[in-house]
Amino acid sequence: MQYSTILGIESSCDDTAAAVWQNGKILANIGASQEIHAKYGGVVPELASRAHQSHIIPVVHEALSAAGITAGQLDAIAFTQGPGLMGSLLVGIHVAKGMAMALGKPLIGVNHLQAHVSALYIGQPQPPFPLLVLLVSGGHTQLIRAEHHLNTQIAGSTIDDAAGEAFDKAAKLLGLNYPGGPEVDRYARMGNPHRFTFPESRVPGLDMSFSGLKTSLLYFLRRQTAENPEFIAQNLADICASYQHSIVEYLMHKLELAIAAEKPACLGLAGGVSANSLLRTRFAETGAKYGLPVLIPAFEYCTDNAAMIAAAGHYLLESGQKTPLNALPFTRNR
Numbered sequence: 001m002q003y004s005t006i007l008g009i010e011s012s013c014d015d016t017a018a019a020v021w022q023n024g025k026i027l028a029n030i031g032a033s034q035e036i037h038a039k040y041g042g043v044v045p046e047l048a049s050r051a052h053q054s055h056i057i058p059v060v061h062e063a064l065s066a067a068g069i070t071a072g073q074l075d076a077i078a079f080t081q082g083p084g085l086m087g088s089l090l091v092g093i094h095v096a097k098g099m100a101m102a103l104g105k106p107l108i109g110v111n112h113l114q115a116h117v118s119a120l121y122i123g124q125p126q127p128p129f130p131l132l133v134l135l136v137s138g139g140h141t142q143l144i145r146a147e148h149h150l151n152t153q154i155a156g157s158t159i160d161d162a163a164g165e166a167f168d169k170a171a172k173l174l175g176l177n178y179p180g181g182p183e184v185d186r187y188a189r190m191g192n193p194h195r196f197t198f199p200e201s202r203v204p205g206l207d208m209s210f211s212g213l214k215t216s217l218l219y220f221l222r223r224q225t226a227e228n229p230e231f232i233a234q235n236l237a238d239i240c241a242s243y244q245h246s247i248v249e250y251l252m253h254k255l256e257l258a259i260a261a262e263k264p265a266c267l268g269l270a271g272g273v274s275a276n277s278l279l280r281t282r283f284a285e286t287g288a289k290y291g292l293p294v295l296i297p298a299f300e301y302c303t304d305n306a307a308m309i310a311a312a313g314h315y316l317l318e319s320g321q322k323t324p325l326n327a328l329p330f331t332r333n334r
């Protein structure tokens, strides 16, 4: 059976999204982000699931209409099964199941992290495998070896915070808006990355750690503001640039270790932090240094989106997988 037109539904955290994939192309990629969390400085799970409830049906309708198709023309429904927030996942899974039942079409549950990897394949020629992916998102930071599209193994992982959390928590300490990553990135462009230094974690091998970096920023800011209460305001761009530089160079150090250990044929960068301007530049430079082709997703496929869910759904269906109607969401990676 050929699954040429697939609806993707994403609702793992605070973005409600739907997309239509058709024969390798994304016809529509619609998302509604939830502004309500900004005033709390982070995602409030109960508010997220309520917002998904009100957004999901209009978002699915908009995706179908932007794609110029009717629900009856879909061949399968792909949805994020996990990991994510339970209340948020339940909204997406119920809509996906309802549509699959009503239309009599197969359902395919997608692992959100594998979907971030699938974002690399959208609109790109087939990459050479094995592919080494640096997945950097709000909840995960991993080095992943992919033998084929979704045939993946974790080669290294953070043992505490994710890189995205390191950005978001720093932004909070600096009084910047949520989500903090784009804000730190924006100020960093105006600053000196060598003005301040933050210690690199010493976790061995391909595993990583970001909690020490975040704590060192906290103590650094406490010391400096005790002497000069205006320190942050007067040095914001340099602090952001130096802190971002520490995260990115640490990731590049681990990437180089992984290149030596895994001997990949291609490199890929995935997850929300792949939108970071310095990381994109340094990742491309590292690929060039080792003579490896590099895949970096278009901006709309970096942070949570449903196009990557539909794309991952395609590869799963192609490999003969389907999800039963009694499937449950899962909150932790598996």
Ligand SMILES: Nc1ncnc2c1ncn2[C@@H]1O[C@H](COP(=O)(O)OP(=O)(O)OP(=O)(O)O)[C@@H](O)[C@H]1O
Pocket (backbone or CB within 6 Å): 012, 013, 083, 084, 112, 116, 136, 137, 138, 139, 140, 163, 164, 165, 167, 168, 179, 180, 181, 182, 185, 271, 272, 273, 274, 275, 276, 277, 302, 303, 304
């Ligand atoms: N330009 C940027 N620079 C740095 N970080 C960024 C940038 N843009 C987005 N981010 C970060 O990306 C993260 C969100 O990414 P994503 O949507 O993939 O995470 P998530 O879905 O919450 O987590 P996960 O995918 O692990 O479940 C946030 O931590 C955000 O600050």
Ligand SMILES: [Mg+2]
Pocket (backbone or CB within 6 Å): 112, 116, 137, 138, 271, 272, 303, 304
């Ligand atoms: Mg994500």
